[in-house]
Amino acid sequence: MQVTDLLLENPNLNSSHLFRADILFDSTRALKTVEDKAKVHQLEGNHHETSAPENCTPPAPAGPEFQNATLRRRVLRRLIPRKPQVDSPLEQWCYIYDLIQFDDQPAGHIVVYSPQVKSEAEIPWYHPPIKAMAYLLQIQGTATTLSLHFQTFDLASSVDLPTRTHRTFISLIQTFLRLSRIPAGPAAKTDTATLQYMTPSALKDTILPQHTVQDTYSRLKQTYASDLISRWAESTDPSKHVFEDLSIAAFVIELWRQIYPPGKFPGFVDIACGNAVLSYILIQEGYHGRGFDARRRKTWQVLNMEGYLDEMICVPQPFVANLSGSTSSNAGDETSSMESLMGTTPIHNGLFPPDTFIISNHADELTPWTPLLAALSCPSSPLPFLAIPCCSHALSGAKHRYSPKSVNPSTLEPPAPSVNNGEPQSKSGDLKSLRMTKMKERDGTDDKSMYACLTRKVAAVAEEVGFEVELTLLRIPSTRNIGVVGNRKVVAKRSTKSGKSQSPPQDGTDVTQQIQRVVERECLLSGGVTEAAKMWVSRAQKLQTGMGRGKVNLGAKPQAAQHNDDSNNI
Structure with missing residues (x-):
């Protein structure tokens, strides 16, 4: 039955x-x-x-x-x-x-x-x-x-x-x-072990009930879809981006309704916001926040969103401090020093006001940084976040494929530089086996796929720096559809009807030190923090000079360029 x-x-x-x-x-x-x-x-x-x-x-x-x-x-x-x-x-x-x-x-x-x-x-x-x-x-x-x-x-x-x-x-x-004829998969559980089960059946509806998200999606689609599609100014397919962002917006809105008291929403930041459709929907729904991206999009002006968006480069604070050579404890001084290095390009160090909710939707290079920046912004009370991984990158911003061994927090070791970031070949060499491998990667049942390893890596890094992490399968029209949510339950417990914290903030010294250790370990991929920071800035400068997102291969063999979503930028 x-x-x-x-x-x-x-x-x-x-x-x-x-x-x-x-x-x-x-x-x-x-x-x-x-x-x-x-x-x-x-x-x-x-x-x-x-x-x-x-x-x-x-x-x-x-x-x-x-x-x-x-x-x-x-x-x-x-x-x-x-x-x-x-x-x-x-x-x-x-x-x-x-x-x-x-x-x-x-x-x-x-x-x-x-x-x-x-x-x-x-x-x-x-x-x-x-x-x-x-x-x-x-x-x-x-x-x-x-x-x-x-x-x-x-x-x-x-x-x-x-x-x-x-x-x-x-x-x-x-x-x-x-x-x-299809065997039943693992049943969905609300407390699923985030790093053990990556099958869709185990990740469905682990955070929010299906009916609340779908009902909100139906309302949003009826309200915004036709207008957004009719005003689309980008060269990409409007239906894909519009309906995907409407689905994500429905999830985010219901998530916020679940964890924040009425009238006490602290604000959001949409990092690497791309066409800013997601930010537009959320702001139209009454949630205040801002977005930023390395490149201005035509959609910003069409949607009259320029007052809520910023065109600027995000250089994570550890890189800012390293390259500025500053001993000042003032992050603003370090950022000013970086801006002199980058010329007229505005710089953001990735540190946001306390309690801000971070949205990292297919943010590519910023994806592995998302939990680190959320913790660095307020070490005593790390910011909640939603990360939806897409393309896999190292902390330096270079393309990198994480191995299954590198995502287990209990066995993490300094990562070795990748010698080949290409797609793995079928062991048997036949097309049938290769096709089965590709199918497993697409449906999320292959724990060794690039996307599964990236998602598990983000969750593992978040847990390392003190986050309570949950994974959930988002009902969006994309194969990159797993959401990594940080500190959902923590924020809900901390909030009261008066909006005050139930417990005093803890000392964030240990968190800051742990973040430093994680950054140093992960940057060994690129030869250390200094080299990784230089690589990040170099790639950011190319974005501004129109040289594209040239791939830094870390010594690997040349590869064909891979597709990146319109919303993905440093």
């Missing part, structure tokens, strides 16, 4: 017009209702009531009766469409029966789906125009038979079945058979 449970919660596997199904009632409590999911994800210190769809369970109608079948379970679900402005939700009772042979041995199952409507006119487009439907699984010895049965509103119409309905039934059978 695993496939039945999967399809009960995920009707989108059968219809692309659907988002999901909200479980309103389960007589066996095998599936969590939306209220149960909201309670599971609620945090201590959360002052927002977690939104959940209205759950007024009507009395269960008597299910149909079948010979030699026992009603074992009743489930009420609400089908949620992707376009609520076009299609309406639909409630559906599901009855699950056990077939019993004469010798009391199990003979199969019947699963009946009955939409709660009075006429065919009330059936939405995404649902077949039928009164009821049933899967029949019959077991006879070693043979198993799956069939699909249905009842129309007009008994005469069942003789001439519409072509579309016939295709739908065939697709339903094919999907059921396909899923029955």
